[in-house]
Amino acid sequence: MQLGRGVFTHFLVQGLRGQAVEADGAISFESLTQYVQEETAQWTLQHLQKTQLPYAHAWSGSFGVFVLGQVGQRVAAPVPAPPPVERPTPAPTPPPVVRPTAAPAQARVIEPQMVNIPAGTFTMGCVAGRDDVVEGDCETNEKPARQVRVNAFQMGKTEVTVAQYMACVQAGGCNKPEWDSPNAPSGYATMGSALRGANYPIVGVSWNDAQAYVRWLSQQTGKRYRLPSEAEWEYAARAGGNTAYSWGSSIGKNRANCYGDQCGDSYQYTAPVVSYAANSYGLHNMHGNVWEWVADCYANYASAPSDSTVVASTNCSLRVLRGGSWFDIPQDLRSAYRSRFGPTNRYNSVGFRVAAG
Known part of the structure; x- marks a missing residue:
């Protein structure tokens, strides 16, 4: 071409x-x-x-809307003093100056691009010969595998970006990411543009932070955004395939961002959100780059549902993460791999993407 x-x-x-x-x-x-x-x-x-x-380097670190007030009402000119031989007529009282009230600034929203995910059925979890072929054995928490029905829904084309999340921070709807605090752990300091670049995935956010973001985004847009369920996430990551990764049974080269040079990528930390080809559903970076929070409470698969509903608990101390990250080995990037952290934990390898529908 x-x-x-x-x-x-x-x-x-x-x-x-x-x-x-x-x-x-x-x-x-x-x-x-x-x-x-x-x-x-x-x-x-x-x-x-x-x-x-x-690379677009135009991130200023803040968003805002300037609201211009209208010019106030003009004050009446004073009446000239009358001649001294005549009784002066009092000047009329000028009307008060009306100061326009500025309308509240509207929050700037950068909506994520969404992709339609079709309904279907798939085998969730570890299947011998499918998920444990090249990069290593499956983990115990990936078993037993089961058939799961998934309704049609929408998923973010990429992870939520720094620009998208920081719009929520500037509007007062979200907490600052951990790296934007005075006492941020030293692991953030070396990440440079991978930390603050507008089109990089947001990191240093907890499960609670991700939930605050989807609530704010829903309020601002009138749409119903949310975190995906764990079953929806794995279904979307497999993208209709039947292999450990959406493209095949091994990690290959330059298909994902993982630890060191084990994935053949050139990134030391996170990569911009469209650095690698999308899967057959149109989703980027489902394997590697950053771990992604999902809605579910972490539990074993022994009594897991056969549909894509969220696994919930009134006292949930661990939330599920999927996908692996720039800091993980290829085995952890498999579609079936599961991890978990507390809902308040924040790390420089953890972000999220949104769902709807």
């Missing part, structure tokens, strides 16, 4: 010509950035067998 110009320039022009337009008919910096990054990454991966990802 001949573009007639550089890959980046081609998709930048296409975006400005209307391909990056949002639902309101405008082209924002965020929509243009996302369009150019996705199209450039996909084109270079397909035609050049390598990944090229333009």
Whole structure:
């Protein structure tokens, strides 16, 4: 495919010509950035067998809306003093100056792009010969495997980004991530742009923080956002396949971001959210990059449901995470792999994505 110009320039022009337009008919910096990054990454991966990802460095750390007041009512001019030989007529009392009341600023919302996930049935958990072929044996908590029915729903195309989450922080709807506090653990300090870049996945957020974000996003948009259930997450990660990863039985090279060079990737920490090709459902980074919180309380599979409902408990001390991260070995990136942390725990390898429907 001949573009007639550089890959980046081609998709930048296409975006400005209307391909990056949002639902309101405008082209924002965020929509243009996302369009150019996705199209450039996909084109270079397909035609050049390598990944090229333009980097947008326009994150200021804050969002806001300026509200302009109207000019107040003009004061009546004073009446000139009458001649001294005549009794002066009192000047009329000027009307009070009306100060316009500024409307409350509207929170800036950067909605995640959502992907439609079809209904279906799949085998959840570890299946011998499917999930334990190359990278290692399955864990006990992945068994027993079972058939699960999943209703159609929507899932975030990527992990929630720094820009999306920090909009909630600036609006007062979310806690600051752990890295944005004076006493942040030292592990965050070396991450650089991987920590604060607008199109990188947010990290340093707890399960409680993720729940606050989906509540705020729902209130601002009038839609019903939520965390996915554990069954929905694994179903979406497998994307209709029957292998340990959505692309096959082994991790391969440059398909995901994991520890060191074990996945053949070039990232020391997190990667931008569209750095790797999407699975057949259109989802990026379901394997690696950051762990993703799901809604479920952690429990064994002995009495797990046969549908995609959330496993709940009134006294839940552990919440489920899925997908593995930049700090994990390939075995932990398998679709069946499960981890768990307390709902208040925060780490530089943990983020989340949203669901709806």
